[in-house]
Amino acid sequence: MRIFLAGIMQGSHLGAVMHYQGYRGQLRQLLEQHLPGAEVYDPLADHQLSLDYTEDRAREVFLFHNRLCGQIDVLIAFVPEASMGTAIEMWEAWRANRVVIAISPLVLNWTIKYCSHAVYADLESFQADLASGKLAEKIAAIQAALP
Template identity: 35%
Template sequence: MTALEAPGAPPLTRSYFLAGTMQGARTGSDLVDQTYRERLTEALLARRPGAVVNDPGVVMAEWLAAHPGARPAHAALADRAVLHHDRLAPELRQLTELFHHLTELAAASDVCVAWLPGHEASMGTAAEMLSAHRAGRTVVSITDMRQNLAVLSCSTVILPDLDAFTDWLDAGGDTS
């Protein structure tokens, strides 16, 4: 506790990792609507003004912009029957390294917020949730998938929607 913090008060700065479906069950660069990231960020910063928000959507977009060969190399995977990681194009190996970096960032953040609307599972989100769970972090899942074993096993709390998430924040759920 720092001199500025009152006993029992939440830490001044907490970090939040925004896990959530990007590609899901889609192929290629067909992505799920990503506007949920902005909505989560706005909700967090309205209630936790000093929060650090780690958004893998932003990290991924910046990385892809800096590596223009990655998208065509990724698209070409659809035509290959067998893949060997060590034979992937260099930009694809770098992309897989970025994936691992993001799961490590989920584990390093204080709270992992997993956005999984409806009943569409996300393997990337599951990996991020597992990484955060194994690191002893708070994992908040915003989903209807209460019977999905990965969600049930890795979540500290499962909430049905954004309103329930903001109520949870307002109640101090992320500080316990």
């Protein structure tokens, strides 16, 4: 199973700074532990210095990641607050009939609500379903129902 780890990076910061990215390592470890054989792609892992990219390189990486979201099996989106980049990634996965799982308290936000197959209000509830095997069952059921 190929998983794209989407999530807030710059959010609404006006400068070239990122939100805390510690959630990425935590999610990757949990996914690899509870979904044996999962291949987790973290876009930040290969692009640690992305805020310093040239305009051309940044555009190239941005568009590559958006295309990739339509090719993976599952997209896990960590969205503690609004994130335009994550919303685009969710949309690209959704419209390509890929499974989209959101971890977000923004349960009434239309992107979270309508571009996700399952929404977890917090990391703890996501982790509980992942550890119990319920998330794997949800993913399989969603995949079976997709065109």
